[in-house]
Amino acid sequence: MILAHLSHATSHLANLAFFQDQQAVGFSLPDMWHQMGDLAKGVVFVLFIMSIWSLAVMIDRWLYFSAARKQSREFAPKVAGALREGKLDEAVKVADRNKKSHLAEVVTAGLQEFRNYGGGGSAVTPEQIESSKRALERAEAIVHAKLKRGLGALATIGSTAPFVGLFGTVAGILKAFNEIATMKTPGIGAVAGGISEALVTTAFGLLVAVPAVWTFNYFTNKVESFDVEMDNSSSELVDYFIKQSRR
Template identity: 45%
Template sequence: MDFSLTHIWQSTGLFARFIIFTLAFMSISSLVVMAERIIVFRKTRKDSRDFAAKMGAILAKGDLAQAAGANLGKDVGHLGRVINSGLTAYRISPSNKDVAVESVARALERQAQREVQSLKRGLGVLATVGSTAPFVGLLGTTMGIVNAFQQMATAGAGGLGTISAGISEALITTAFGLLVAIPAVIAYNFLSGWVDSRSVDISESSNEFLDVVARHFGGSHTASQG
């Protein structure tokens, strides 16, 4: 009995082939998401680091006016978009310290939520593939076993030779389902951890920027009283 992949494929039924094509589509989808997210993450990390280096030097002086007027280009990464939203809120905020700081804080929070959701885009596909691919393969396994018993009933006798085609069909769909699911789960966990780390970075940077804004208004208030 030939158990090569070619023979197994030729002996599989239409339903098993449908399962295999479905798993292949799921695998391709997850690979596309992995590649796209890795490219996006690497670019936004680089752009955010460049923005932090440039904007950090300006904010270290406490010069919010210069920071608000600085043009650092469009590619500023997730961190740059969050801080820029805070600078925009600062430019249009009133002179009242409490109102201005609250306005800047809300702007930072809104943009931070948008950035985190943007970074998570596509991860749902990986989660879906990782959780459902084994069950899709199991469905193919179940039908393969059913076919094996049908072959046994048709032949009127048992034995490995009678049911070997159905068993091999069942095993290959199970294996394919696991091969699709395992990389998707690993990628999902890795990329989700990366997004969580960037979320912490955004939160810390937003708090540091708020401190700069609060000190700026405090210094302005003290100067006006003097």
């Protein structure tokens, strides 16, 4: 009886040692990278390029929007004061000094069209106002396109990065099953490489996608607020032209 118990305990310890040995798999990033298959490495490389691209767009849009907001705050009161005093040329000069402002780009187009059409004369015609209005609309469309530059890339990255990571997940799972079939050995050690490969690509895909989606929504809201500001400025400038025509 005692020998039977000792034999059973020895067998149990041997199985436990075997299981622990199977679990002793390295999960450091360098080791994991070397253990990855070519397909998974390709997926990680593509996700890395997507992350760099999205980061570049985020930085570019942040700098562009910050400069536009700062210069617009300085531009609006100055150009309003110049127009109240009837100094059309001064208003154009103020707009030219704030070229990064989205409001300045739109207002400049309207003022220049108004002046070039004959705004310096004594009579302001309806055709002159209509021409200036069209110039404002064209400028708004151009500035809107500038504001949205790069946002399409963020939307694409945010929507496709999880699927690129999922492609690596499938590759990792297939590798795990292939290792089971090849080694014919049950246990975590036989599938650890493939499972870790699958999880890493999945996590990397989400890590790339989530910031891209967040920043896309944030910048889209910024563009919408800038569009409202440009519409208001254009409307106020047209009202100014109409008042000038009635004098």
